Amino acid sequence: MKGTYLGEFEELVLLTVAVIQQDGAYGNPVMLEIENRAKRNVSLSAVHAALHRLEKKGFVESYKGEATAKRGGKSKRLYKISAYGLKALNEAKDLREGMWSAIPNVVLDKGSL
Amino acid sequence: MSNVPPKWIIRFLEWVCPEHLLDEIEGDLYEHYADVAERKSVSKAKRKAFGFVLLSTPRLLLNRKYHQSTATDMLKNYVIIAFRNIKRQLGYSLVNIFGLAVGLACCILIGLYVKHELSFDRFHTEVENVYRVDLTFRSAQGEKKTFMTPTALLPTLKREFDEVKHGVRVFDVGGFSPVILQHGNVKYQEPEFFFVDSAFFDVFSFKLLAGNPSKCLTEPRSVVLTEYSANKYFGDNDPMNQVIKVDGNDYTVTGVVENTPDNSHFQFDFLASFSSLRAAKQEIWSSANYATYIRLSSNKNVNSIKQTLNDKVKEALGEGQSMSLIFGFMPITDIHLRSDISDEMQPQNSITYIYIISVIGVLILLIACINYMNLATARSVERAREVGMRKVLGAVRKQVFVQFLGESAIVTALSIIVALIFVNIAMPAFNSLTGKVIVTEDLLNTSVLTGLLITFLFVSFVAGAYPALSLSSFSPGSMLKGNFTRSKTGNWMRQILVVFQFSISIFLIIGTLVVWKQLDYVKNKKLGYDKENVIILPTDGNVNKNFETIVTELTKRPDVAGVSIASESPVNIGGGYTLSVPGIIENPISVNAVAVDKRFVENMGIALLQGRHFNDADLKLVSKENREEREYAFIVNEEVLATLLIDEREKILGQKVNLNGRQGEIVGVIENFHSTSFHRKINPLVLMIEPSQYNMLFVRLDTDNLQKTLLAVEDEWKRIVPDRPFVFEFMDEEYDAMYRSEERLSNVFTVFAVLAIVIACLGLFGLVAFAVEKRNKEIGVRKVLGASVPSLFFLISKDFSKLVVIAFVISAPIAYWLMQEWLADFEYKTTVGVWPVAISIVCTLFIALLTISYQSIKAALLNPAETLRAE
Numbered sequence: 001m002k003g004t005y006l007g008e009f010e011e012l013v014l015l016t017v018a019v020i021q022q023d024g025a026y027g028n029p030v031m032l033e034i035e036n037r038a039k040r041n042v043s044l045s046a047v048h049a050a051l052h053r054l055e056k057k058g059f060v061e062s063y064k065g066e067a068t069a070k071r072g073g074k075s076k077r078l079y080k081i082s083a084y085g086l087k088a089l090n091e092a093k094d095l096r097e098g099m100w101s102a103i104p105n106v107v108l109d110k111g112s113l
Numbered sequence: 114m115s116n117v118p119p120k121w122i123i124r125f126l127e128w129v130c131p132e133h134l135l136d137e138i139e140g141d142l143y144e145h146y147a148d149v150a151e152r153k154s155v156s157k158a159k160r161k162a163f164g165f166v167l168l169s170t171p172r173l174l175l176n177r178k179y180h181q182s183t184a185t186d187m188l189k190n191y192v193i194i195a196f197r198n199i200k201r202q203l204g205y206s207l208v209n210i211f212g213l214a215v216g217l218a219c220c221i222l223i224g225l226y227v228k229h230e231l232s233f234d235r236f237h238t239e240v241e242n243v244y245r246v247d248l249t250f251r252s253a254q255g256e257k258k259t260f261m262t263p264t265a266l267l268p269t270l271k272r273e274f275d276e277v278k279h280g281v282r283v284f285d286v287g288g289f290s291p292v293i294l295q296h297g298n299v300k301y302q303e304p305e306f307f308f309v310d311s312a313f314f315d316v317f318s319f320k321l322l323a324g325n326p327s328k329c330l331t332e333p334r335s336v337v338l339t340e341y342s343a344n345k346y347f348g349d350n351d352p353m354n355q356v357i358k359v360d361g362n363d364y365t366v367t368g369v370v371e372n373t374p375d376n377s378h379f380q381f382d383f384l385a386s387f388s389s390l391r392a393a394k395q396e397i398w399s400s401a402n403y404a405t406y407i408r409l410s411s412n413k414n415v416n417s418i419k420q421t422l423n424d425k426v427k428e429a430l431g432e433g434q435s436m437s438l439i440f441g442f443m444p445i446t447d448i449h450l451r452s453d454i455s456d457e458m459q460p461q462n463s464i465t466y467i468y469i470i471s472v473i474g475v476l477i478l479l480i481a482c483i484n485y486m487n488l489a490t491a492r493s494v495e496r497a498r499e500v501g502m503r504k505v506l507g508a509v510r511k512q513v514f515v516q517f518l519g520e521s522a523i524v525t526a527l528s529i530i531v532a533l534i535f536v537n538i539a540m541p542a543f544n545s546l547t548g549k550v551i552v553t554e555d556l557l558n559t560s561v562l563t564g565l566l567i568t569f570l571f572v573s574f575v576a577g578a579y580p581a582l583s584l585s586s587f588s589p590g591s592m593l594k595g596n597f598t599r600s601k602t603g604n605w606m607r608q609i610l611v612v613f614q615f616s617i618s619i620f621l622i623i624g625t626l627v628v629w630k631q632l633d634y635v636k637n638k639k640l641g642y643d644k645e646n647v648i649i650l651p652t653d654g655n656v657n658k659n660f661e662t663i664v665t666e667l668t669k670r671p672d673v674a675g676v677s678i679a680s681e682s683p684v685n686i687g688g689g690y691t692l693s694v695p696g697i698i699e700n701p702i703s704v705n706a707v708a709v710d711k712r713f714v715e716n717m718g719i720a721l722l723q724g725r726h727f728n729d730a731d732l733k734l735v736s737k738e739n740r741e742e743r744e745y746a747f748i749v750n751e752e753v754l755a756t757l758l759i760d761e762r763e764k765i766l767g768q769k770v771n772l773n774g775r776q777g778e779i780v781g782v783i784e785n786f787h788s789t790s791f792h793r794k795i796n797p798l799v800l801m802i803e804p805s806q807y808n809m810l811f812v813r814l815d816t817d818n819l820q821k822t823l824l825a826v827e828d829e830w831k832r833i834v835p836d837r838p839f840v841f842e843f844m845d846e847e848y849d850a851m852y853r854s855e856e857r858l859s860n861v862f863t864v865f866a867v868l869a870i871v872i873a874c875l876g877l878f879g880l881v882a883f884a885v886e887k888r889n890k891e892i893g894v895r896k897v898l899g900a901s902v903p904s905l906f907f908l909i910s911k912d913f914s915k916l917v918v919i920a921f922v923i924s925a926p927i928a929y930w931l932m933q934e935w936l937a938d939f940e941y942k943t944t945v946g947v948w949p950v951a952i953s954i955v956c957t958l959f960i961a962l963l964t965i966s967y968q969s970i971k972a973a974l975l976n977p978a979e980t981l982r983a984e
Binding site for chain 2: 026027028031043044045046048049052067068070071072074075076077
C-alpha cells in the first residue's frame with residue numbers, strides 16, 4: 001500500500017461514506033452530503049479523487065451498483081467502508097479525543113470567554 | 114432526457130478516461146449535470162461539467178497509463194526483470210557493460226576517424242569535375258609517376274579542350290626551400306607557400322574573406338593570406354593592400370582566405386600569383402615542377418580528353434625520345450586515400466590503412482558482442498525457471514524471444530552511454546595517436562547519431578539474438594521439473610566463440626609484434642650513411658654565397674665535426690635524371706642525382722670504394738661562365754655499376770658520361786646507401802658538384818652539451834646570414850618522419866591488441882566463474898577423495914587452455930601469411946620469424962591462465978564441506 005495516512009478531506013469523505021452507505025454511497029450523494037453538513041463547496045472530481053485514493057489505500061471497498069436513466073444508462077460504483085477503514089477512523093477519533101482531554105481546563109475556559 | 118451534458122464533453126471524457134472507471138465517472142457526471150440543471154440552470158450545469166472534466170483529466174490520464182493493456186504491462190514487467198537481473202548479477206553485468214562499452218568506444222572513435230578521412234576534399238562545389246593531372250615518365254628502366262607537370266600543360270589543355278572550364282598550376286616553392294616572409298619586425302620561415310594561377314578560386318571552393326576572387330591573384334607580386342597567417346603578420350590590423358616581403362621582394366596582400374579546412378589534401382598558408390614567376394611566361398615540356406588542377410564542365414569525357422591530350426603531347430615532342438610522357442587525370446577526391454604517387458606534395462593517407470583500422474574496429478566490437486552472447490547463454494540455467502513459468506502462463510516463444518532481445522537492447526543502451534563517456538576521456542589520446550583533431554562536438558551531428566543508432570540496433574541484435582533464441586527454445590516441462598541441463602550445442606557454441614575471440618587477439622598480437630620488428634629493423638639497419646647528430650638548415654642564394662665563410666667559422670669550433678651542403682637530404686633523394694653512358698649502353702638510364710659539395714661524402718660517413726673525392730678543381734670546372742665549357746665530375750653508387758652490368762669498379766673510372774646535358778666523367782664509386790624509404794629499392798645515384806642547386810646545409814655536431822652547441826651555432830649563423838632565421842631539423846627525425854604511417858600503424862595495432870585481449874579475458878573471466886560454479890560439487894567430491902589443489906587447478910584450466918591453443922592453431926598461420934604480405938610492401942625487410950608467433954601464444958596463454966587462475970584457485974581451495982553440505 002502506498003501510504004496509510006488519512007488526510008482531512010479523505011477523513012471527511014470516509015465519514016460520509018460510513019454515514020450514507022446504507023442508501024448507497026457514490027460520487028454524487030457523497031458530494032451533496034458533504035456540502036449539506038460542512039456547508040462548503042466540494043467539486044465532484046475532488047470527491048472522485050478522494051474515493052479512488054481511499055480505495056487504493058484499502059479504507060473503502062467498491063462494488064457495481066444499478067444503472068439509471070438519469071445516469072445515461074451507466075452503472076454506479078458504490079462504496080462502503082472496510083474494516084480497515086473503520087479502524088483508521090476510530091484511531092483518528094481516539095487521537096482527537098485524547099488530545100481534547102489533554103487540553104488544560106484553563107485554555108478551554110479562556111476559549112469560552 | 115433533455116438535461117444531458119454537451120456531446121463534446123462526453124466524447125472527450127470517453128477519450129481520456131480509462132475503461133474501468135468510465136461507467137462510474139460518466140454516470141456521476143450525467144447525474145450531477147441533471148441535478149444542477151434542474152436546481153440552478155443549464156448554463157451553470159455546463160460550466161460545472163466543463164470544470165469537472167478539466168479537473169479530472171490529469172488524474173484520469175495518469176490512471177490510464179497505469180492500467181492499460183497487458184501488452185504494456187508485460188513490457189513493464191520485462192524492463193523490471195531486466196534491471197533486477199542486472200542488479201542481482203552485478204559483477205557479470207558490469208563485465209558485460211564494460212566490455213561492450215570498450216568495444217563500442219573503439220568503434221565510435223574509429224568511425225569518427227574513418228568518416229573524417231573519407232570526407233577529404235569533398236567540400237569543393239561540384240567536386241566530381243575537379244581533377245589533378247599526373248604525369249608518368251616511361252622509359253626502358255621502368256615508370257615513375259608524379260603529380261608534377263610541365264608549364265606547357267595547362268595552356269595546352271585550355272586551348273585544345275572546351276570541356277576544361279578552369280585550370281590552375283600550383284608551384285610548391287616551399288617544397289624546394291622554405292621562403293622567408295617579413296613584415297616590419299615579424300619574420301618567419303614559411304614552408305606552406307605556393308604560387309598559383311589566378312583561376313585558383315574558380316577551381317577550388319576555399320572561401321575568400323576579403324578581396325576579389327577573380328582578380329586577387331592576377332597581378333604579379335600579389336599574395337593572399339589565410340586568416341591564420343594574416344593574424345600572424347598583421348595582428349589586428351587590416352592586411353589588405355599592405356606590403357609583405359617574400360624572400361626580400363615586396364608583395365602586396367590582395368586577399369584573405371579562410372584557413373584551409375583540415376580535411377583538404379592541400380594545406381596552404383600563403384598563395385602568391387603565378388604571374389610573379391618567370392615560368393609563367395614560358396611554355397615548356399622539358400621540366401615538370403607544377404601541380405596542375407583542372408575543373409571540367411562535366412566528367413563524362415575524361416577518358417577521351419586524356420587520350421587526345423596524350424596524342425597531342427606525343428606529336429609536340431616528336432618521335433625518337435627515349436622517355437615518353439603519359440598524362441593521367443586523378444579525381445581530386447582520390448588524392449588523399451587512393452593516390453599511387455609515392456611522393457605527394459604533402460603527406461597523405463592510404464585506403465589500405467583505412468580498411469585495416471575499420472576491420473580492427475569491427476573485430477573488437479565482435480569480441481565484445483561475443484562476451485555478451487557467452488555470458489548470457491552460460492547464465493541460462495538461472496533464467497530457465499523464469500522462462501518455464503512464462504511459458505506455462507501462456508507466453509509463446511516469440512514473446513520470450515522479444516523479452517531477451519529487449520534485455521540485450523537495455524544492456525547495449527547502457528553500454529553506449531558508458532562508451533560515449535569513454536570516448537570523451539580517450540579523445541585526446543586518440544587524437545595524438547592518429548594525428549587528427551576530433552572534438553566532442555563532432556559526435557553531435559546527424560550522421561554520427563544515425564551511425565550510433567544503427568550500431569545500437571546491430572549490437573542489440575547480434576549480441577541478443579543467439580541467447581534469445583536458445584533461451585526461448587527451452588521446453589517448460591523439463592525446465593520446471595528441475596532436471597534442466599545445458600544443451601551440448603550451447604556448450605559447443607560457447608567454445609567456438611571463445612576460440613574466435615582468442616584467434617582475433619592472437620592475430621592482433623602477432624601483427625603488432627611484426628610491425629614492431631620491421632620498425633626496429635628500419636631504425637637500426639645500417640643505412641650506409643650516418644644520420645645521427647646532424648642538423649639540416651634550408652638555404653637560399655645568400656647562404657650559398659656565404660657557404661665557405663660558414664664552413665670556416667663553424668668548423669673552428671671543436672663541437673662541430675663538419676659542414677656540407679647539397680640539393681637534397683640523403684634521407685630521401687627524389688631528383689630524377691637520365692644518364693647516358695656512351696660506349697657501354699645504348700639508351701640513357703634513369704638515375705637519381707644530387708648536387709653536393711666536396712665534403713659531403715666524407716661528412717655523411719658514406720664509404721668511398723674506388724677513385725677519389727671531389728676537390729676544388731672540380732668546382733672550378735663546373736663554375737665556368739660559359740655553359741659549353743663546363744666539365745663535371747661525377748661520383749656514382751654501386752647500383753649504377755650494377756645497372757650498367759660492370760663488375761670491376763676500376764673500369765668505370767674516367768668513363769665519359771652525360772647527365773641531362775652535363776658533360777663529364779666518373780671519378781669515384783661509393784657504397785650504396787639508403788637514399789629513400791625502405792619501401793623502395795636503392796636506385797642508381799649520381800653525385801655531382803653544382804652550386805646553383807644547393808638547398809640544404811648539414812652541420813654534423815660532436816657534442817655532449819647539445820643546447821650549448823646549438824646556441825653557439827645559431828649565434829654564428831645570425832652573424833653571417835642575419836636575414837635567414839635559424840630554423841633547423843634533425844636528420845634522424847626527418848628519417849623517422851618517413852615511417853610515420855608505419856609508426857601509427859604500430860601504435861594502433863598495439864592499442865587495439867591490448868584492448869582485444871582485455872575484452873576477451875573479461876569474457877573468459879565470466880565464463881570460468883560459471884563453469885566453476887557449475888562444478889562446485891564435483892570439485893568438492895574430488896577433494897574429499899584426495900585430489901590436490903594443483904591437480905584441481907589443472908582440471909579447470911585445462912578446458913580453457915585447450916581453447917586458447919586451438920585459437921592459436923587457427924590464427925597463427927593466417928596472421929603469418931597476412932603479415933608476410935604486409936612486409937612484401939618493403940623492399941628491405943625483416944622476416945616474420947618464429948619469435949612474434951611464439952611470444953603471441955605464450956603471452957595469450959599466460960594472460961588467459963592468469964584470468965582463469967583466480968576463479969579456479971578459489972574453487973580448489975574451497976572447503977568441500979561448504980559445497981557438499983547442501984542436499
